[in-house]
Amino acid sequence: xxxxxxxxxxxxxxxxxxxxxxxxxxxxxxxxxxxxxxxxxxxxxxxxxxxxxxxxxxxxxxxxxxxxxxxxxxxxxxxxxxxxxxxxxxxxxxxxxxxxxxxxxxxxxxxxxxxxxxxxxxxxxxxxxxxxxxxxxxxxxxxxxxxxxxxxxxxxxxxxxxxxxxxxxxxxxxxxxxxxxxxxxxxxxxxxxxxxxxxxxxxxxxxxxxxxxxxxxxxxxxxxxxxxxxxxxxxxxxxxxxxxxxxxxxxxxxxxxxxxxxxxxxxxxxxxxxxxxxxxxxxxxxxxxxxxxxxxxxxxxxxxxxxxxxxxxxxxxxxxxxxxxxxxxxxxxxxxxxxxxxxxxxxxxxxxxxxxxxxxxxxxxxxxxxxxxxxxxxxxxxxxxxxxxxxxxxxxxxxxxxxxxxxxxxxxxxxxxxxxxxxxxxxxxxxxxxxxxxxxxxxxxxxxxxxxxxxxxxxxxxxxxxxxxxxxxxxxxxxxxxxxxxxxxxxxxxxxxxxxxxxxxxxxxxxxxxxxxxxxxxxxxxxxxxxxxxxxxxxxxxxxxxxxxxxxxxxxxxxxxxxxxxxxxxxxxxxxxxxxxxxxxxxxxxxxxxxxxxxxxxxxxxxxxxxxxxxxxxxxxxxxxxxxxxxxxxxxxxxxxxxx
Amino acid sequence: xxxxxxxxxxxxxxxxxxxxxxxxxxxxxxxxxxxxxxxxxxxxxxxxxxxxxxxxxxxxxxxxxxxxxxxxxxxxxxxxxxxxxxxxxxxxxxxxxxxxxxxxxxxxxxxxxxxxxxxxxxxxxxxxxxxxxxxxxxxxxxxxxxxxxxxxxxxxxxxxxxxxxxxxxxxxxxxxxxxxxxxxxxxxxxxxxxxxxxxxxxxxxxxxxxxxxxxxxxxxxxxxxx
Numbered sequence: 020x021x022x023x024x025x026x027x028x029x030x031x032x033x034x035x036x037x038x039x040x041x042x043x044x045x046x047x048x049x050x051x052x053x054x055x056x057x058x059x060x061x062x063x064x065x066x067x068x069x070x071x072x073x074x075x076x077x078x079x080x081x082x083x084x085x086x087x088x089x090x091x092x093x094x095x096x097x098x099x100x101x102x103x104x105x106x107x108x109x110x111x112x113x114x115x116x117x118x119x120x121x122x123x124x125x126x127x128x129x130x131x132x133x134x135x136x137x138x139x140x141x142x143x144x145x146x147x148x149x150x151x152x153x154x155x156x157x158x159x160x161x162x163x164x165x166x167x168x169x170x171x172x173x174x175x176x177x178x179x180x181x182x183x184x185x186x187x188x189x190x191x192x193x194x195x196x197x198x199x200x201x202x203x204x205x206x207x208x209x210x211x212x213x214x215x216x217x218x219x220x221x222x223x224x225x226x227x228x229x230x231x232x233x234x235x236x237x238x239x240x241x242x243x244x245x246x247x248x249x250x251x252x253x254x255x256x257x258x259x260x261x262x263x264x265x266x267x268x269x270x271x272x273x274x275x276x277x278x279x280x281x282x283x284x285x286x287x288x289x290x291x292x293x294x295x296x297x298x299x300x301x302x303x304x305x306x307x308x309x310x311x312x313x314x315x316x317x318x319x320x321x322x323x324x325x326x327x328x329x330x331x332x333x334x335x336x337x338x339x340x341x342x343x344x345x346x347x348x349x350x351x352x353x354x355x356x357x358x359x360x361x362x363x364x365x366x367x368x369x370x371x372x373x374x375x376x377x378x379x380x381x382x383x384x385x386x387x388x389x390x391x392x393x394x395x396x397x398x399x400x401x402x403x404x405x406x407x408x409x410x411x412x413x414x415x416x417x418x419x420x421x422x423x424x425x426x427x428x429x430x431x432x433x434x435x436x437x438x439x440x441x442x443x444x445x446x447x448x449x450x451x452x453x454x455x456x457x458x459x460x461x462x463x464x465x466x467x468x469x470x471x472x473x474x475x476x477x478x479x480x481x482x483x484x485x486x487x488x489x490x491x492x493x494x495x496x497x498x499x500x501x502x503x504x505x506x507x508x509x510x511x512x513x514x515x516x517x518x519x520x521x522x523x524x525x526x527x528x529x530x531x532x533x534x535x536x537x538x539x540x541x542x543x544x545x546x547x548x549x550x551x552x553x554x555x556x557x558x559x560x561x562x563x564x565x566x567x568x569x570x571x572x573x574x575x576x577x578x579x580x581x582x583x584x585x586x587x588x589x590x591x592x593x594x595x596x597x598x599x600x601x602x603x604x605x606x607x608x609x610x611x612x613x614x615x616x617x618x619x620x621x622x623x624x625x626x627x628x629x630x631x632x633x634x635x636x637x638x639x640x641x642x643x644x645x646x647x648x649x650x651x652x653x654x655x656x657x658x659x660x661x662x663x
Numbered sequence: 664x665x666x667x668x669x670x671x672x673x674x675x676x677x678x679x680x681x682x683x684x685x686x687x688x689x690x691x692x693x694x695x696x697x698x699x700x701x702x703x704x705x706x707x708x709x710x711x712x713x714x715x716x717x718x719x720x721x722x723x724x725x726x727x728x729x730x731x732x733x734x735x736x737x738x739x740x741x742x743x744x745x746x747x748x749x750x751x752x753x754x755x756x757x758x759x760x761x762x763x764x765x766x767x768x769x770x771x772x773x774x775x776x777x778x779x780x781x782x783x784x785x786x787x788x789x790x791x792x793x794x795x796x797x798x799x800x801x802x803x804x805x806x807x808x809x810x811x812x813x814x815x816x817x818x819x820x821x822x823x824x825x826x827x828x829x830x831x832x833x834x835x836x837x838x839x840x841x842x843x844x845x846x847x848x849x850x851x852x853x854x855x856x857x858x859x860x861x862x863x864x865x866x867x868x869x870x871x872x873x874x875x876x877x878x879x880x881x882x883x884x885x886x887x888x889x
Contacts, residue, residue, distance in 0.1 A: 094806065096769075096803050099771060100771070102771075103771030103776065105773075131849075183801070183806065184769075184770075184771035184772070184799060184801060185799060185800075185801030185802075185806060185807075185808065185809045186799040186801075186809060186811075186846075186847060188771060188799075
């Protein structure tokens with residue numbers, strides 16, 4: 020079924036070739052048919068003319084033979100003897116007897132005064148003038164004569180010779196009937212249908228002997244007047260339903276005797292019969308035409324398929340490629356242009372695959388957004404200032420972990436961590452900037468900035484911490500080490516862009532705030548908390564609950580910064596935590612207001628709470644220091660940190 | 664034409680013979696006082712017609728009786744000689760065959776029908792031509808052979824010579840009808856007979872003119888086989 024479904028191009032190719040062939044063949048067929056028909060008709064006419072000559076020659080020969088036979092007959096001594104008796108009965112008998120010897124149909128004896136002395140058919144003519152005195156005159160002049168005449172509706176070949184004794188004493192008239200059998204004989208030799216027509220008086224000519232069938236004979240009879248008018252020339256005539264080439268010739272016209280009369284011969288050849296061999300030729304041509312049409316049809320379909328099928332295949336493949344599916348290469352066992360196209364297409368596909376792979380890898384090694392950015396924009400060195408929240412994560416003691424485990428396990432573990440972090444960063448619309456060993460640097464707000472970048476960054480940090488704790492319990496069950504994670508988050512104005520050399524560069528962000536984020540990550544160890552966010556971040560992601568850890572001046576930075584531990588969304592906090600945050604902030608306020616003892620009481624009270632111990636220790640440590648040397652009058656509650 | 668040609672060809676021989684015979688007749692017959700008719704036969708243009716038969720039938724008076732004779736019609740070189748004969752009724756005719764081949768002489772003419780089957784030499788019995796009329800002779804094995812015999816009921820007959828002249832002589836006074844006859848021609852094509860009254864010493868000359876060329880279509884066949 021599919022074989023008969025055509026594409027447009029295919030249909031066009033097939034229709035064109037088949038149509039062209041049909042047109043050419045039709046034209047050829049018509050031309051050949053015309054030539055054949057013309058030729059056939061000319062041949063027919065030629066045959067007819069040759070046949071007519073043969074026919075005349077045959078009539079002459081027959082006449083000669085009959086004359087000779089008749090002369091021999093009349094020279095027979097007993098015949099002459101019998102004729103000389105002038106006894107009617109004897110004469111008729113000898114006429115019949117001798118006539119039979121030469122198969123004559125009718126004999127008559129005419130005396131020298133043109134009176135019929137005997138007639139084998141019509142005895143009533145005896146004593147009357149002989150019907151064709153013109154023939155007797157001719158016989159007298161030529162010693163014998165032969166003519167084709169009509170007597171009583173029958174055509175005879177009449178032969179008239181004198182009875183010599185040895186001077187002529189009478190005329191013997193011998194008649195040979197020309198009937199259908201005679202016509203048939205003539206047809207056998209000439210190959211033409213032969214008809215003898217005769218008129219007597221003013222009667223229309225009638226067909227007296229013929230080889231034609233009754234039907235055609237009747238038609239010939241009906242058209243005889245018109246036909247005989249063109250005697251001597253061949254003509255195309257339709258008799259009944261058949262077409263004939265016809266040649267009518269006048270055999271004799273005579274003014275006297277049994278009424279003035281004429282005898283004609285009509286020779287004809289059936290056009291259909293004549294064209295029969297040519298019809299076979301036409302049929303052969305037709306068959307040849309049909310065969311070549313079929314071959315062309317099949318051939319053109321195949322050729323069209325050879326073009327369109329691979330084209331369709333290529334189109335389909337191209338669509339797949341456009342959709343990003345690089346399947347198997349197209350294999351066409353054609354070493355023509357289509358084959359070349361397929362090869363080119365495959366090469367293109369491979370090229371695209373490679374590029375896509377590059378893009379994919381780029382997406383993996385950079386991050387999809389950065390890769391996108393890189394691909395979209397003209398890659399050039401330099402950058403722009405943006406507000407970006409940067410997050411640094413670090414797995415604590417990963418190096419020590421590596422030492423105690425095989426590299427494969429260590430790498431596997433690392434990848435689990437990194438995958439986890441990556442997933443969460445992605446989920447919060449962050450971008451991984453780079454991996455630094457076991458650490459991750461993620462950006463929120465570059466390359467594309469959004470209003471809630473700080474909040475998402477903090478939520479991501481919380482989520483990482485949560486997932487890390489879950490992972491830690493999983494790892495514990497697996498008997499694997501479960502190191503903690505430290506996360507630093509800070510928001511600031513940074514320079515974002517491609518940094519490196521023209522041949523090798525990175526998209527990244529640079530700035531003081533970035534360094535601070537890294538410092539904050541490091542500070543998590545000091546305060547024993549998983550996450551520390553900077554002042555700017557906490558201010559911008561103000562919907563969350565924070566626990567202010569400290570106010571510090573980090574290394575390399577003159578400006579002090581408040582640092583916070585995010586506690587989560589307000590609704591997610593339980594009573595204990597909320598209470599903790601409130602009491603801590605009260606303690607911190609007392610601390611900063613130099614109410615050392617009150618502050619110490621609270622810190623000591625809160626110290627046993629899980630996750631707070633390290634913070635309490637930091638402040639108890641501060642208080643211990645202050646008991647030794649109280650801070651100056653202008654102490655602003657800032658601690659300067661000396662190490663990273 | 665043919666007949667004239669043939670006549671001319673054989674003329675010399677026959678002329679010699681008839682001269683001889685004429686001479687004999689003149690010697691035998693008494694050159695007495697008798698009437699004679701000189702006849703000239705010509706074609707309308709004046710050309711002489713030789714070998715035409717002229718004869719006179721007696722209407723009143725007595726004809727000078729000519730003795731009945733035996734005549735011969737010979738066959739020489741497959742030809743009848745003479746070609747044309749005229750004779751009185753009752754004349755016996757011999758048909759001596761001078762050729763080495765046989766002949767089969769026949770006549771189907773009503774005046775005398777006979778047949779002498781293949782023979783050589785002289786047949787034993789002569790044929791008596793006992794009825795007046797034209798007798799055409801032929802040979803059954805030589806279609807070209809033909810001879811004409813006119814049998815008349817009168818002893819007064821002659822044939823024209825080369826110049827178309829003939830003389831009927833030995834006529835006594837009386838009334839005669841003069842006929843001319845030419846072989847193969849129907850009576851209608853021949854001049855009508857002339858009636859003449861003669862005294863014993865008359866010697867009139869008469870002329871017949873007819874077209875011997877325009878013969879009856881059934882005229883004699885040309886001689887063949889010479």
